[in-house]
Amino acid sequence: MQRRKFVQSALATSAALMSTAAVNAASTTGNLLTPKRQFKLKYGPHIGMFENNAGKDPIDQLKFMADQGFTAFEDNGMKDRTPELQAKMGETMAKLGIQMGVFVAHKIYWTEPSLTSGKQDKRDEFLQQIKESVEVAKRVNATWMTVVPGYVDLRQEMGYQTANVIESLKQASAILEPHKLTMVLEPLNFRDHPGLFLTKAAQGYTVCKAVNSPSCKILFDIYHQQITEGNLIPNMERAWDEIAYIQIGDNPGRKEPTSGEINYKNVFKFIHSKGFTGVLGMEHGNAKPGKEGEMALIKAYEESDSF
Template sequence: MNRRNFIEKGALTGSFFALGGASALAQMQLSKDTDPTFNLNYAPHLGMFEASAGKDEVAQLEFMADKGFRSFEDNEMKGRSLETQKRMAAAMERLGMDMGVFVAHKIYWKEPNLASGKQEWRDEFLADIRSSVEVAKRVNAKWMTVVPGHVDLRLNKDYQTVNVIESLKQASAILEPHGLVMVLEPLNFRNHPGLFLAESPQAYQICKAVNSPSCKILFDIYHQQIQEGNLLPNIEACWDEIGYFQIGDNPGRNEPTTGEINYKNVFKYIHSRQFNGILGMEHGNSIDGVQGENRVIQAYRESDDFR
């Protein structure tokens, strides 16, 4: 049932008002018609539309759905309270929204946790993966982000690679029975110097070695424009191991149309490959306030208009 009709027919009653006053008020104030959805499945995050929707998490989700977005991602979901996780999950289900990635584990920005091969770091990582399974079930998520940490300057790169692959194989064995997928995110040298995983061919090699449906690539277009460029050929070369995309223009890491990336062409290519997954909007807004939030929506309308 269309959620507008659902509201108008008065079927919300107790469950509707259980969401809290702010959310109930936001529901009542929604316009009669939602905006059309996009060709691709873009996922905003909390804070992106806070000036328009307010601070309440559910009100922000409602605003996103009202503007035509079908998914949502939240790097911080694992750290949110149990009550908040359940409340947001219920709202996404009611709104027909899918949950995108959340960060699955503690990321080591300066220490070589997975690259080192040390058992205590591997055990910690695997414990984080197990606890993330429960979060994923709670919020109806399929994907979770994994970053293997810093390089180990005392080890040959090939030994480091073997260490990372072994940790990911063990993590995949935890995730596979639940149909969950960790997506490995290569990060660029400028924003995150010294990290083990930096380039898409490297991520592709690792996924092939792990050889599991639960280990795929998170291709962050912003990071890979800085790190290696050549976006479309690299996306094509990695295609069978890409599980998720993230978006940000360069320079600035803001919405499409603010930098050098021709996102209309990138989105057109991804759509031509019949990608039916999520593209996370992991970027800032180039303009503050409601004006900037409207500009983000318009930028996606322009970039998504590739037919």
């Protein structure tokens, strides 16, 4: 055999062996050669959702999310993390191509009036916390932050409470607008959170129209709205120009899509048809425990995203 042909043959054999070894390795390490999933929408997991597979370190969890094809992330408790960890998470997301979703912007009063009361001390506290949240948003490259106006004031007519909330939100919007940040108001259901001011999409729509700012929009949580009023797609359609952020959770149970009664494939298809490019936060638990449950959750999103 000529030397040239011998070398070519040896190289071909070597390449084949390396390819076979790589495939075998992939089959034993979780299909490392399988292309990353490409979801049609930006689903955003949260810390803890995949810790059985990724470990407890937030950075490792972000890397696992990216490896699984997720391009967004949300963290209600981001504001409580150290500035150093916030910055590190922000840098990691930027490198991984993950868009930051919401974090909670302020102290939520679950059982006593706050913004509804119109009291100056409560308003001042809220506005100070919005200012602090601007700095958090800068560190993690966030656009949106969650705001819940809090508990009803039973000593005041609803019209006066609404006016009090609107005034606080107008002042908060003036803080956020120069930074191109948006607070998203979340209507919550009466079963899990009885007595709160903001419960329905139409109410949120009215408030946002009155505030009249790009920095004040609706967070449409599908789980909460299924419980409160249902009629999901028509209600989203009516409020669409004020919806800036969406959250997910099936009912009953508040777990991943396919675990309850909501036809998420149709809901996601509608959202996609509207050209939505924002984040859909996965604000729910896992229907099944352990590593298997986490992978089943991802499978449920694959199924619901296949429209």
